[in-house]
Amino acid sequence: MEMFVVIVGGGGAGSYLASRLTSEGHKVAVVDINSDVLKELSSKIPSISTIVGNGSKLETLRKAGLEKADILAILTGVDARNVAIAMLAKNEFQVPRVVTRVNDPKHEWLFDRQTGIDHAFNQDALLVESIMKAIRTA
């Protein structure tokens, strides 16, 4: 089933996710404040739509077509911003699934359905888990 995914934050993770999703046939829009990041992304994958703007503003999210999105992936490097964007997504755009990155493990407790987030990925914890696993099996 083809899905429409909006990604806020076109950095390393955002760009990689966008390319994986498009290669699987999904429709993707990427929002970033930095136009250079988006230019590079669209030169590599022209089918991705890119939106330059502040992802924590309603106007930018509307431009990205968030009201039609099946999934919103919030991947900025600031946890407060990620929570604030999730609040807009759930309350103004009724996005069915909101997934976010957790930057600081101390903030992980904030990311759950009470703050409008369906799935949260704590990158540091995931990395540490993998390393611990590797150490244990070595």
Added chain:
Amino acid sequence: MNVIVVGCGRVGSHLADLLSAEGHRVAAIDINLEALARLSANFKGTKIQGDALDREILYQAGIQNADALASVTNSDNLNAALAIIAKNKFRVPKLAIRVFDPSNAEVYRKLGILTISPTEWGASFIKDVLVHPELHSKLTIGNGDVQVIELAVPHGLVGRPVEFVNIPRQVTTVAIVRQGKAIIPYQGMIFEENDFLTIAVSTTAMARVEELLSH
């Protein structure tokens, strides 16, 4: 009341001092220790240096028993995030935030978060002072969306009913002072010479009201 103030800049420290002076139990949080030094020597509350998104810090501030939380840091997103956390995770009854960018303010207000945008409020206040100096505002409500104005009854209104002034959603006569006595107007009440009016006006209708009153 138990009140948490997040962000101890000019607004936050002043707010925390005012609340403390009124006898409320206040916890002031700021990420910078120097900011907490802005609190006056009379501040009786708790000063907490740390990240307000850290659960331990919020617990230290007493979020579980807080009656109100005001977040006035210089990050709109942090203020909004803290309000939603306080509301949904701790059921804090009263929430207030300051935002510099008014564009998301309506969303926060719909969620029951008192949202103050100094940009919006300041602009509408200054506009009214510049453009409508004679309509001296006694009180502003919300972000200056509604102004309460006092004025002597204009000549053209004498002999007309209050309904002549009242326009739904734009202007309403709140009270009339007549012979030294204030009255809440009744339907069909006729303006008399020497009446003194208090009216509430939507800022967007200011020009119309000015025209109406110049009769």
